[in-house]
Amino acid sequence: MSPLDPLLVRDLAPRALGVLVRRGCGFAAAEDAVQEAVIEASVRWPGDGVPRDPLAWLVTVAHRRHLDAVRSDAARHRRERAALDEPVPGPTEQADDTLQLLFLCCHPSLSPSSAVALTLRAVGGLTTREIAEAFLVPEATMAQRISRAKRTLGDARFDRPGDPAAVLRVLYLVFTAGYAGRVDLVAEAIRLTRQLRTGVRDPEVDGLLALMLLHHARAAARLNRHGDLVPLDRQDRSRWDTAEIAEGVAVLQAALARGRHGEYQVQAAIAALHDDAATAAETDWPQILAWYDELIALRPDNPVVALNRAVAVGEVDGPLVALRELDAVAGRLRGHHRLAAVRAHLTERAGDRVAAARLYAQAAAGATTVAERDHLTRQAARLGQD
Template identity: 70%
Template sequence: MDEALLRSLTPTVLAVLVRRGADFAAAEDAVQDALVEALRVWPADPPRDAKGWLVTAAWRKFLDATRADAARRRREARVDEEPEPGPTPAVDDTLQLYFLCAHPSLTPSSAVALTLRAVGGLTTRQIAHAYLVPEATMAQRISRAKRIVSTVRFDQPGDVATVLRVLYLVFNEGYSGDVDLAAEAIRLTRQLAAAIDHPEVAGLLALMLLHHARRASRTAPDGSLVPLAAQDRSRWDTTSIAEGIGILQAALARDRLGEFQAQAAIAALHADALTAEETDWVQIVEWYDELARLTDSPVVRLNRAVAVGEADGPRAGLAALAALDDSLPRHAAVAAHLHERDGDLDTAARLYAEAARKAPNLAERDHLTRQAARLNARRR
């Protein structure tokens, strides 16, 4: 039984049912019932056309459920008789399903959960485990999301930018438990890139590949964080880097720059450097300037201050940092790094300790605490 095939077909089948008139929640239930049936039947009697089999089975499940529910009899009157078997459109419907799961009426967390459930084919238990919440909590979140999108017309135009932000949220969750969300986000973004010719979709895929290529070197054997400058670059995945750069170059050639392409260009410059010392920080600053123009994001300007500090010296970086709100996440950590490079170890140690107290996770907190301890030991 090819479970990967079943997962890859899930969004296509779900989209076909919604296109035919099933509301989202009922369609999703029918698809899940069809998948269970496939797991039972296919090992002994594999179908010639897996997608056609699933569409037919899911549509029958939907019709059975509709006819059995008296409260849905009015909807049943609007449902056409079961269509003749034959080719079913996939690309457009699947693309609309991405748009539906990332609908602006959903909160970001609900959009992520629904995308993983409906497009990714993950179980509620897997999603709950990945996000470290009880399965019942995740089930409620997904149910609410399905109820909301059931009121949305399936043929309404979707917002590509919203879909990309949802996929980026999935990617940034990384790995937890038995579901590798970073790999899942790459898989879903590849699927989206196959369905839509858009340079920002390509830019996001390139960005994911370039970041994911460094994954093996980001933590030490004891689980502690390894900063980019200290990473063992021989452990970077050169195949993913080459693919990411190729995708990025093709996207940039279309001259429709977007924020994900700009972020990917920065990641590519890091990936191109054989050593940290060879990093082209001047170009990175230029790309951060482009990114700031596109987004006007204070977080981008914070990262730009780091790049300025590398390109033009720590005092130039501190000057760029001075224009930003010191309540920004990671502001204290960036300030600590720049003060250390400028030789002010007392201020740097104090700021590392402050940044550790504000760290969003244990690994980052431990890393910043060790940095503060390292400088305090040097001052003795």
């Protein structure tokens, strides 16, 4: 008897959940019913074999579990049992159900952290333990977060169009969570964004997918053999995934050609310029700075954009000019460790290695990941040895 294929369940469970919610089941109750159906499948399929239509099997069993849980009298039970004969949706409807489920998990009533967790659980098919490991929190904490999100949604239905911008924000948060934990959240964000792209014609969806591909293409060179973070300008570019870069550039070019630039398209354009350079010295910094100027115009409220722009200014106009620009936004980034890290980089380039070492150490103290903290600590130590 072979165990149940976890990848099969991961693919089918979100689709079954989407069908139940579309039929009018409350999100939390539908999710519980699908999980019960998955448990039954794990018992029966290894011995009996996977059904010819496993999705139909899961939907039928889950719907039956849901009906058993909510029926209040025999007449209602008979009416609802009749619904079990409803045909399982075809491929197009299944895709629509998955997209609608994605929109529901990114409902504006949820906090960003709750929407991310629920999306990975309900649409991504990840276990609570996997999500907890990815975000480096206890499993019990993540379970509570997901439960609160389901309670917040209550009996929400697929009764109105979702907001693509809200979904993009959640997928971007999944993406920026990076490579921490056992689950590669970047790969998961790419998969979910591809799904979104099948049903939403928006250049910003293409822009986000391109951004993810262009960054993920560098994944193999991001860490050295000791697991240490390698800065972009020191990465072995022969290890970059050229096929993924080519796909990202093609998706980006098609999006930009539509003439409605957005922040994800602009970020992707910056990433593409980095990926296009054969060496760090060949990076087209003037063009990158021009794209940062456009990004600032789109997101004037985001001081992190101004922080990243300062790095480009340093490459184009020199570190002293960049440090003056950094001073202009420092008040909005007070206490942010990346402010100290960028200031350290520019200060070192300006020739003050002692001050740069102090700033690297300050940045390391506030770093949010072990890899980043260790990298900044090494930078401080390197300058302190001189």
